[in-house]
Amino acid sequence: MSTTPFPVDSLDVNLLKSSLVNVSKANDKLDYWLAMDYASYAIDVIKRSYLLHVLENRAHAYCQTYQYDAAIRDAHEIVSIEPTSNTGHLILADIYTIQGKQKKAIKAYDAAMQNIRLLFSSSPPTSSDNNNPNQHSTAMQQLMKAKKWAIEQDMKRIDFVSILPPELSNSIFEKLDQNSKLTCLDVAKHWRDTTLMEFSTVWSTMAIHDDDYNYIYYEAVDVGEDYMTLEQRKKIELLPHIAAHIHQLIIDKDHRDVRSRYIENFNAGCMNNIRSLQIKSKIALQNIPALFLESLMMTGIPGLGDRLTELALHLEEITIDPDHVIGINEVLDTAPHLRRLVYHSVQLVLNINYDSTAPLPSIKDILDRNHYYKNTHPLVSLEIATQEPTTREVMKPILKRCSQLQYLRISNYHGDISELLESNSPYLEILIVDFDNPVSYDSPFLYNENANHMKRFQWKENMDVYGAKKNNTTSSLHRDHYGLKELYGPWDMMDDLEKPNYIPSLILNNLNTLEIIDIFDFPQVHRNHHVHHSPLRMIDLKKLSISFMNLHHPMARLFINSIPLFPALTTLNLEAGHDLRYVIDILLALQYPLQSLKFSLVTNDDHDNQDNRGINQNEHLIRLFQHYASLSSPSPDISDSSNLITQRTLKTLQLVDFAQILTDDVLYALSSIKTIDNITIETSSPHITTKGLYTMFQRLSGSLSHVELDGLGIIENKDIIAMGDILQSLTHIKLVQLSNITVYGVIALMEKAVQLKELVVIRSLYLREKEHDGLKQFARMKGIDYKANP
Known part of the structure; x- marks a missing residue:
C-alpha cells in the first residue's frame, strides 16, 4: 500500500502553541466556554492535519510487518476521524487486497464510492470549488477500476474442495470438529446446499454443550439460563436440515429455545434415525427441564421405535417436582429396544409397577417373542449413579427385568450384590461398583463401530437373537463359556462380614473367566485369622489391583499367595499395606516377569515385620x-525366536x-x-x-x-x-x-x-x-x- 509523505515541513508548531496558550488563558479567566472552543479547535487541527498522516504511515508499517489486524484498526480510526473522506476506505481496501480478501476489499471500495455520491449530492460543486465534477468523476473512475480488478481476482479463487474426489472431501470434512464444520457452512450457499448438507455421515453426531465458546446474550432475556453462543445458535438453525442424518444427539444445554426446537423436530418425525441420545439437564426453572423430559418420553422417544439403542439421562443436578419424576422402569417401557442405559439421578426411582416376584423366564418363554417383550427387557449395558444410596430392594426388580445384562456399573450402592447377580444376571461380564477411576472401555457409545469395547457386547454366535443359549438350561447359561470377566469395587459389595474366610460367589464361580480384578477397602479383621483355602487358580486373570489392603485380611493374603497360579497375569497394583518382602519373593519365583507394577511404600510399626522398615524395603525393590x-x-547365546x-x-x-x-x-x-x-x-x-x-x-x-x-x-x-x-x-x-x-x-x-x-x-x-x-x-x-x- 502507498502512503502520503508525512508533512513535517508544514507542521505549524506556533499555531498549536498559541491555541494551547489561549486554552490556558481562558481557563484562568474562568471563561470556560471560550476555553472549550479553543480546545476543540486545537484538537481538530491536530486530528485533521497531522493524526491522519501518522495513522496512515503506521498502518503502512504494520502491513510491512504482517500485523494486518493492527493496520485495519488504524484504517478504521481514520474513517472515524473523517467519515466523508475516501482515505480510510482506500487504506482498508489496500490491506484486504494484500491479504487476498477480495470480497472485503470490494465492500471498502463500495463505501468509498458511496461517500463520493453523498458528498456530490449534498454540495453541488461550482467551477471554483475544489470538489469540481471532474475531480469527482476521476475519483469515481479510479474506484470503479480498482473494484473491477478486485472482482476479477475474487473470481480467480480456486475451490480446492470441488477438485477433490467427493469421497476424499467427505473424509476430510468428517475429521473436523463440530464448530469447524459449522464455520464451513458459512463459506458459500451453493457449497453448503449441494455438498456439505449431503454428507450424511458428517452430521451423524450433533452436540450442544454449555462450554461452547463466544457467548452472546439471547434477546436480552431476564432468565439466567437463556443465553446462547454463536455456535449453539448455528446448530439450532441447522437442525431441520440435518435432522434426518443425526445418529447421536447430545443435549447439554438448558435453554428453552434449544428444548423447544428439539421437541418440534422429534414430533415432526424429522429426527427418526437417532440411535444414541444423551440428555444432561443442569438447571431447573419452574420445572421446564422436567416437562421437556416428560415430553420426550411421551412423544419423542417412542417415535424412534427400535432405532434408539443408547440413552443417557443425567438428571443428578435437577430439582424435579415429584409429579414429573422420570423413573427407570418408565424409561425401559418407553424405549423397549434399548441396549445401553445411563441413568444418573438424585435417587433410583422405579415408579412403574413391575412384578418382581415373577420367576425368570424359561428358555421357551425367552424364545416366545411376545412373552419376552412383556416381562423382560433386552438391555445389555446399565449404568446407575444416584446421590441417595441405592439398596438391594430397589435393584432386584431392575436386574430381574433386565436379565440379559452384560455390563453393570453402580455408584453409591449399599449392601451385598453377589446373590442378586448370581440369580438374576447370568450373562454379566463386567461389574463396576462405587469405582471412581475411569475404565478404558466405558467411553464411547455402543453404536460407534470403531470402539474397541464393541466386541464386549456383541451377542455370541451360539446365542439366538434374544440372548438365550441354545440347547441348555437357564441355570447353567454362563458356567462354561460365559461369566464375569471384569470386577471393580469394594470388598463389602460381595463379602459376608461374619465369615472372614468366605470367598464370594462372584469370584469363586468365575475363576475360569475373570480377567481383571480391582478390589479396595478390605475391612479390618483380627490378625489371628488365617487363610484356610487353597490358592486360587485363574488362568485368564491379566490384571490384579488391591487398594488399601489390610495386611491381615485372609482374602487379601490369599490373592497374594495365588499369584503363581495366574499364568496370564501382566499387571499387579498394590496400593498400600502389603508385606513388600513377601510379595517380591513371590514375584522373583515366577517363571515370567510382569509388564506393569505399582508398589506403595509405607511405614510399619509392627515389630514382627522388621523387614518392612525403610532401608529393607529399598533392598527388596533393588533385588526385584x-x-x-x-x-x-537377553543372552547372545539364545535366539530371538526362542527367547x-x-x-x-x-x-x-x-x-x-x-x-x-x-x-x-x-x-x-x-x-x-x-x-x-x-x-x-x-x-x-x-x-x-x-x-x-x-x-x-x-x-x-x-x-x-x-x-x-x-x-x-x-x-x-x-x-x-x-x-x-x-x-x-x-x-x-x-x-x-x-x-x-x-x-x-x-x-x-x-x-x-x-x-x-x-x-x-x-x-x-x-x-x-x-x-x-x-x-x-x-x-x-x-x-x-x-x-x-x-
Missing part, C-alpha cells in the same frame, strides 16, 4: 529390579512412596531395566537427589516416553529443561506438586521435548490460572495437549 534387568538383557521371556518384561512402573524412603540406589537399579517406557515416581524423600534423577533419565533415554513426577520439591526449572534435552522419546509428562517450576521452565520443556504430545501440570506454586492460560496458548502452537489444575 536387578532380576528384571537381567531378563531385559520369548524378553517379549514380556517390565514396561510400566509406579512407585508411590508414602514412607518417604526411596533412594538414588533404587532409581539406579530400576534404570537398568531398559524396557521401561512408562514411569511414575511419587515421593518427597530426602534421599532422592537431582543427580540420581539425571542418571535414571540418561540410562532410560532410549525407551522412556511417559513420565509422572509427584512431590519432588528438589526439581527446578533447570531440571525439567534438562529432562526435555535428555528424553528425546518423551511424549507424555505429568508434573504434580513441583513447587519450584515456573512459566519459563514449562515453556523451555515444551521447546526441548520435540516429540511431546501431552503435558499435565497440577498444583504448582508459581503457576496460577492466568499463567496456565498463556501456557495453553503456547502449547497449542506447538501441537501439545496442555492440561492444568491450579
Whole structure:
C-alpha cells in the first residue's frame, strides 16, 4: 500500500502553541466556554492535519510487518476521524487486497464510492470549488477500476474442495470438529446446499454443550439460563436440515429455545434415525427441564421405535417436582429396544409397577417373542449413579427385568450384590461398583463401530437373537463359556462380614473367566485369622489391583499367595499395606516377569515385620529390579525366536512412596531395566537427589516416553529443561506438586521435548490460572495437549 509523505515541513508548531496558550488563558479567566472552543479547535487541527498522516504511515508499517489486524484498526480510526473522506476506505481496501480478501476489499471500495455520491449530492460543486465534477468523476473512475480488478481476482479463487474426489472431501470434512464444520457452512450457499448438507455421515453426531465458546446474550432475556453462543445458535438453525442424518444427539444445554426446537423436530418425525441420545439437564426453572423430559418420553422417544439403542439421562443436578419424576422402569417401557442405559439421578426411582416376584423366564418363554417383550427387557449395558444410596430392594426388580445384562456399573450402592447377580444376571461380564477411576472401555457409545469395547457386547454366535443359549438350561447359561470377566469395587459389595474366610460367589464361580480384578477397602479383621483355602487358580486373570489392603485380611493374603497360579497375569497394583518382602519373593519365583507394577511404600510399626522398615524395603525393590534387568538383557547365546521371556518384561512402573524412603540406589537399579517406557515416581524423600534423577533419565533415554513426577520439591526449572534435552522419546509428562517450576521452565520443556504430545501440570506454586492460560496458548502452537489444575 502507498502512503502520503508525512508533512513535517508544514507542521505549524506556533499555531498549536498559541491555541494551547489561549486554552490556558481562558481557563484562568474562568471563561470556560471560550476555553472549550479553543480546545476543540486545537484538537481538530491536530486530528485533521497531522493524526491522519501518522495513522496512515503506521498502518503502512504494520502491513510491512504482517500485523494486518493492527493496520485495519488504524484504517478504521481514520474513517472515524473523517467519515466523508475516501482515505480510510482506500487504506482498508489496500490491506484486504494484500491479504487476498477480495470480497472485503470490494465492500471498502463500495463505501468509498458511496461517500463520493453523498458528498456530490449534498454540495453541488461550482467551477471554483475544489470538489469540481471532474475531480469527482476521476475519483469515481479510479474506484470503479480498482473494484473491477478486485472482482476479477475474487473470481480467480480456486475451490480446492470441488477438485477433490467427493469421497476424499467427505473424509476430510468428517475429521473436523463440530464448530469447524459449522464455520464451513458459512463459506458459500451453493457449497453448503449441494455438498456439505449431503454428507450424511458428517452430521451423524450433533452436540450442544454449555462450554461452547463466544457467548452472546439471547434477546436480552431476564432468565439466567437463556443465553446462547454463536455456535449453539448455528446448530439450532441447522437442525431441520440435518435432522434426518443425526445418529447421536447430545443435549447439554438448558435453554428453552434449544428444548423447544428439539421437541418440534422429534414430533415432526424429522429426527427418526437417532440411535444414541444423551440428555444432561443442569438447571431447573419452574420445572421446564422436567416437562421437556416428560415430553420426550411421551412423544419423542417412542417415535424412534427400535432405532434408539443408547440413552443417557443425567438428571443428578435437577430439582424435579415429584409429579414429573422420570423413573427407570418408565424409561425401559418407553424405549423397549434399548441396549445401553445411563441413568444418573438424585435417587433410583422405579415408579412403574413391575412384578418382581415373577420367576425368570424359561428358555421357551425367552424364545416366545411376545412373552419376552412383556416381562423382560433386552438391555445389555446399565449404568446407575444416584446421590441417595441405592439398596438391594430397589435393584432386584431392575436386574430381574433386565436379565440379559452384560455390563453393570453402580455408584453409591449399599449392601451385598453377589446373590442378586448370581440369580438374576447370568450373562454379566463386567461389574463396576462405587469405582471412581475411569475404565478404558466405558467411553464411547455402543453404536460407534470403531470402539474397541464393541466386541464386549456383541451377542455370541451360539446365542439366538434374544440372548438365550441354545440347547441348555437357564441355570447353567454362563458356567462354561460365559461369566464375569471384569470386577471393580469394594470388598463389602460381595463379602459376608461374619465369615472372614468366605470367598464370594462372584469370584469363586468365575475363576475360569475373570480377567481383571480391582478390589479396595478390605475391612479390618483380627490378625489371628488365617487363610484356610487353597490358592486360587485363574488362568485368564491379566490384571490384579488391591487398594488399601489390610495386611491381615485372609482374602487379601490369599490373592497374594495365588499369584503363581495366574499364568496370564501382566499387571499387579498394590496400593498400600502389603508385606513388600513377601510379595517380591513371590514375584522373583515366577517363571515370567510382569509388564506393569505399582508398589506403595509405607511405614510399619509392627515389630514382627522388621523387614518392612525403610532401608529393607529399598533392598527388596533393588533385588526385584536387578532380576528384571537381567531378563531385559537377553543372552547372545539364545535366539530371538526362542527367547520369548524378553517379549514380556517390565514396561510400566509406579512407585508411590508414602514412607518417604526411596533412594538414588533404587532409581539406579530400576534404570537398568531398559524396557521401561512408562514411569511414575511419587515421593518427597530426602534421599532422592537431582543427580540420581539425571542418571535414571540418561540410562532410560532410549525407551522412556511417559513420565509422572509427584512431590519432588528438589526439581527446578533447570531440571525439567534438562529432562526435555535428555528424553528425546518423551511424549507424555505429568508434573504434580513441583513447587519450584515456573512459566519459563514449562515453556523451555515444551521447546526441548520435540516429540511431546501431552503435558499435565497440577498444583504448582508459581503457576496460577492466568499463567496456565498463556501456557495453553503456547502449547497449542506447538501441537501439545496442555492440561492444568491450579
